[in-house]
Amino acid sequence: MTNVGSELLQVSDLAVSFNSGGDWRNVVRDVNFSVSAGETVAIVGESGSGKSVTSLALTRLLPADVTRVSGEAIFRGQNLFDLTEQQMEKVRGDRISMIFQEPMTSLNPVMTIGAQIAEAISVHRKVSRAEAKEEALAMMERVRIPSARTRFNEFPHQFSGGMRQRVMIAAALACKPDLLIADEPTTALDVTIQAQVIELIKELQAETGMGVIFITHDMGVVAEVADRTLVMYHGDVIETGSTLQIFDRPAKTYTRALLAAVPKLGSMNDAPAPLPYASFDLASGKMTPAPERPDTLRPDEPPLLEVEGATKRFDQPSPVLKRVISRVHAVENVTLTLRRGETLSIVGESGCGKSTTGRVITGLYDYQSGSVKLNGRELRSISAPDRAREIQMIFQDPYASLNPRLRVGEAITEPLRIHGLATREKEQAIAASLLERVGLKAEMASRYPHEFSGGQRQRICVARALVMKPSVIVADEAVSALDVTMKTQIVNLMMDLQQEMGLGFLFISHDMAVVERISHTVAVMYLGEIVEIGPRAAIFGNPAHPYTKRLLSAVPVPDPSLRGQRNPPPVLELNSPVRPRDYQPPERDYIEASPGHFVQVPGPEWA
Amino acid sequence: MKQIFSTPSAILLSILVVGALLAPVLPLHDPLAMDVANRFAGPSARHWFGQDEYGRDVFSRLLFALRSAILISGSAALLAAAIGTAIGVAAGYVRGFSEALSLRVMDVILCFPPLLLAMLAATLYGAGPQTLVPVLALVFVPSFTRVAHASVMTVRTMDYVDAVRLMGASTQHILWRTILPAIAGPLFVQFSFVVAMSVVLESGLSYLGLGVLPPEPSLGMMVGAARATFIDEPWLLLAPCLLLTIVIVLLNAFCDHLRHLLDPRRSQN
Numbered sequence: 001m002t003n004v005g006s007e008l009l010q011v012s013d014l015a016v017s018f019n020s021g022g023d024w025r026n027v028v029r030d031v032n033f034s035v036s037a038g039e040t041v042a043i044v045g046e047s048g049s050g051k052s053v054t055s056l057a058l059t060r061l062l063p064a065d066v067t068r069v070s071g072e073a074i075f076r077g078q079n080l081f082d083l084t085e086q087q088m089e090k091v092r093g094d095r096i097s098m099i100f101q102e103p104m105t106s107l108n109p110v111m112t113i114g115a116q117i118a119e120a121i122s123v124h125r126k127v128s129r130a131e132a133k134e135e136a137l138a139m140m141e142r143v144r145i146p147s148a149r150t151r152f153n154e155f156p157h158q159f160s161g162g163m164r165q166r167v168m169i170a171a172a173l174a175c176k177p178d179l180l181i182a183d184e185p186t187t188a189l190d191v192t193i194q195a196q197v198i199e200l201i202k203e204l205q206a207e208t209g210m211g212v213i214f215i216t217h218d219m220g221v222v223a224e225v226a227d228r229t230l231v232m233y234h235g236d237v238i239e240t241g242s243t244l245q246i247f248d249r250p251a252k253t254y255t256r257a258l259l260a261a262v263p264k265l266g267s268m269n270d271a272p273a274p275l276p277y278a279s280f281d282l283a284s285g286k287m288t289p290a291p292e293r294p295d296t297l298r299p300d301e302p303p304l305l306e307v308e309g310a311t312k313r314f315d316q317p318s319p320v321l322k323r324v325i326s327r328v329h330a331v332e333n334v335t336l337t338l339r340r341g342e343t344l345s346i347v348g349e350s351g352c353g354k355s356t357t358g359r360v361i362t363g364l365y366d367y368q369s370g371s372v373k374l375n376g377r378e379l380r381s382i383s384a385p386d387r388a389r390e391i392q393m394i395f396q397d398p399y400a401s402l403n404p405r406l407r408v409g410e411a412i413t414e415p416l417r418i419h420g421l422a423t424r425e426k427e428q429a430i431a432a433s434l435l436e437r438v439g440l441k442a443e444m445a446s447r448y449p450h451e452f453s454g455g456q457r458q459r460i461c462v463a464r465a466l467v468m469k470p471s472v473i474v475a476d477e478a479v480s481a482l483d484v485t486m487k488t489q490i491v492n493l494m495m496d497l498q499q500e501m502g503l504g505f506l507f508i509s510h511d512m513a514v515v516e517r518i519s520h521t522v523a524v525m526y527l528g529e530i531v532e533i534g535p536r537a538a539i540f541g542n543p544a545h546p547y548t549k550r551l552l553s554a555v556p557v558p559d560p561s562l563r564g565q566r567n568p569p570p571v572l573e574l575n576s577p578v579r580p581r582d583y584q585p586p587e588r589d590y591i592e593a594s595p596g597h598f599v600q601v602p603g604p605e606w607a
Numbered sequence: 608m609k610q611i612f613s614t615p616s617a618i619l620l621s622i623l624v625v626g627a628l629l630a631p632v633l634p635l636h637d638p639l640a641m642d643v644a645n646r647f648a649g650p651s652a653r654h655w656f657g658q659d660e661y662g663r664d665v666f667s668r669l670l671f672a673l674r675s676a677i678l679i680s681g682s683a684a685l686l687a688a689a690i691g692t693a694i695g696v697a698a699g700y701v702r703g704f705s706e707a708l709s710l711r712v713m714d715v716i717l718c719f720p721p722l723l724l725a726m727l728a729a730t731l732y733g734a735g736p737q738t739l740v741p742v743l744a745l746v747f748v749p750s751f752t753r754v755a756h757a758s759v760m761t762v763r764t765m766d767y768v769d770a771v772r773l774m775g776a777s778t779q780h781i782l783w784r785t786i787l788p789a790i791a792g793p794l795f796v797q798f799s800f801v802v803a804m805s806v807v808l809e810s811g812l813s814y815l816g817l818g819v820l821p822p823e824p825s826l827g828m829m830v831g832a833a834r835a836t837f838i839d840e841p842w843l844l845l846a847p848c849l850l851l852t853i854v855i856v857l858l859n860a861f862c863d864h865l866r867h868l869l870d871p872r873r874s875q876n
Binding site: 383388395402404 | 765766767769770771772773774775776777780785788789
C-alpha cells in the first residue's frame, strides 16, 4: 500500500447531463469520492457506465454547449467548476494531467517525441528551449525509454504501442502534476506491455507522491493498482470502498456479477475439459454454476483441419523500383491439427502472426508453402462456395464486421442469397431461428446493426457464421472488444454451440484467462512461429518455453491480497518479424515435454 | 421514395427540371420567333419576362436554355460517373499495376484546365452538343475516379467485406452488392457537384461561342448577348444569371438531402 497523504481532490454530488435533440439526459448522478496524495482510486464499470464522462467532467473537457455539470470538485481548496477557462488551462496539464486509452492517436504524428514532451513543459513553465529539452530527456529516462537521447528526435510511428504510452505518460507527468487521471491507459496494450505500464505508473507515484484516478473495466488491473475502488453502473456509483473490501465482500449484486465474470488464471486447474462460465441473475443475485457436461472433443474422428508447415510472408517493396527489399515473416512453418469438437487457441502478442494464421486457414490469404487441409482436402483446391460451407469466421470488431446497409436478417442470410439456397420465406424463417438460437429476438431481423450494442452485434456475427453450417469457425479476438459480462456470455454461447454441433473452434486471442477457460489445446505464437503447443493443462500448468512463461507472468491477478508478489516483467522492445530479403529462417527443433506437449528449443535470443 | 421529395429544394428543383424538359410540349411562344417591332419590350401578359433584342420571348428562351443545359450537363455527368466510378472501383479493389496506371492517367487529365480542354476539343471537332457532352464527361471523369478509389480503399479493409468473401461470394457480387452501395454516399455528393460544375462550364463555353450553336437558346449565350445592352436592359442579363444560380443552389441542396437519405445510420422514424 502506498503512503496516503493529505487530501487532494474532493468530489461531491457530481452530476452530468447531455443534451441530445433538446432533451437533457442524465448520464452521471451523485458521484462522491476523494483522492489523497499518493493514493490510487479506481473507477470501474462497463461501457456506458459513465466512468469516462466523470473524468472528462473533472478536467472540464466536455463540450460546454451540450453538457451540464453540477456539484463540486474541490482541488487543493479551489472548486474546479468555478474556475474560468483561462484558469482551468493553467490547472490542466500542470496540476492535473490525463493519459488516454489510444496511444496511437493521442500523439501528434508530425512532431518528434522529444518536442512533444518539451512542449508539455514549456506550455506551463517559463523555460528556455535548452532547459525544456533537458527536462524532456530526463522525463524520457524516468519513464524508462531505452536510449532516450537517440530516440529524442524520432517520430511516434517509430515507436511501438507500449513505448508510445510511455511517451504519453512522460508528457503527462512532465510538470509533476498532483493528480493523474488515467483513462483506460492499458486497454489497447498487450498483457506484457500492460504489466510494464502499470508497474511504471506505480513507481512514478511512489517517487512523486501524486494521486491517481485510474479508470478501467478490467478488475484484474484494479486489483493490481487501486487503494480504493468505485464501481459505477448506468451512471450511478453503486459501491465504494477499499479494493480489498470490494474484492472480499462485495455488497452489491452487480459487483459480485462483475467479479464473478472476471476471468481468473488458474481457475481451471482441476477441470479436465473446458467449462462454461457460471451464469448470474442480476435481479436476484443468484449464481448458477455451469451444468456438468461431457467433453465435446471427439479424438477418434478424422481431424477437421490439418496445417503442415504453413508459411506466409509479405513482401515489402522499395518505394521507387518496387524491388523486394524485405519481407514480413508473418507465419513461419506453422503446424497444427484441429479435431472435431475441439477448441484450439492461438495466443501471443499483437504482431505475432496469430491473426494472419487465422486468415491463411480461412483462405483470405494464400500461403506460400506448406499445406492446409480442410476435412482432408487441400484448401487451395476447394472452390469458394464449398469452402464457405466448411469454414467461417467471427471477427474482432463487431462494429466493422457487419455491413451497416444490411438489415440484421439480411446480413445473417446473405450467404444463402449468394448461393441461391433458399426462398425469401425460408430465409426469414432461418434468420428468425438463428437469432433466437444466439439469444436475440426473432423480430430483431428487420433492424439495422447500428441499433445494437457490441455484445448483441457479436451474437449476430455468430449467427451469420452458423448459417452455412460449417464444421470449423475461426474466432479472431472475437470477445476481446467486449465488456466482461458480455464476454462470458459469448464464450458460453460458443461452447453451447460446440456441444450441439460438434464445431471445431480456432480461437485466436491475447486474453490468457479466457483461453484457459475455453480451450482443449493451446498454441503460443511468437514472431510468426509456434513456440509451444499442447494440451491446455500442460501449457498453463507446466509452461516450458521462456516466452510462454513471460506471457503467463504478465497476466494481472484479480486478487488485491496477492499484489506485489511477482516480479515486474523486463522492459523489452518487441522484436519485429521484418527480415531482409535473403533471410533464411533458422531450423527449429521441437521436444515433446509430455504427451502432445511440444516445445520449440529456444534459440540463442532467449539465452 | 416519398422522403426524396420531402424538402422544399427537392420540390422546387423537380418543378424546374420537369418544366424545362417538357418545354417543347408546353404552350409557350416559339423561342426562335422574332418580333423586331417589339424588341426590348418589358414584361406583359403575353410575354411574362419581356422580349429580347430580337423581340423573342425571354421566358420561353430561358426554359429552353435550361432544358439544353440540363440535358447536356446531366448526360455528361452520368457518363463521367459511370466511367470514373468503374475505373476507380477497379483500381481500388484490384490494386497493382492497373491501379497505378489508371490513377496516373487521371492525373494527366486533371492537369488540363477544364475550359482550355473544352476549347481545344471544340476547335478541333466543331462546337455543339455532340462535342460538348464527351468533353465535359472527360473533364469530370478523374473526380469520380478519385472519390471512388479513396472510398473503396477505406471500405475494402472493413471486416464485413472479408466476411462476404468468406461466404464464397464472387468478386462481382462483392463489387456490386457490398462495395458499391457503401461508397454511394460520397459519389452522390460528387455527382451534384459535377452537374453544377457542368452547368457552369456549359454556359461559359456557350458564352464564348463554343457550346450550343445559335439560334438555339442557351443561358451562356443569353448572358453574352445581353452584355451589350446591360446598362439599358439589366433584366436581360440578370434573368439567365439568376436562373443559373438558383439551379446550382437547388442541385447542391438536393444531393445533400439524397446523401442523408442513403445513410443507414440516420434515425428510422
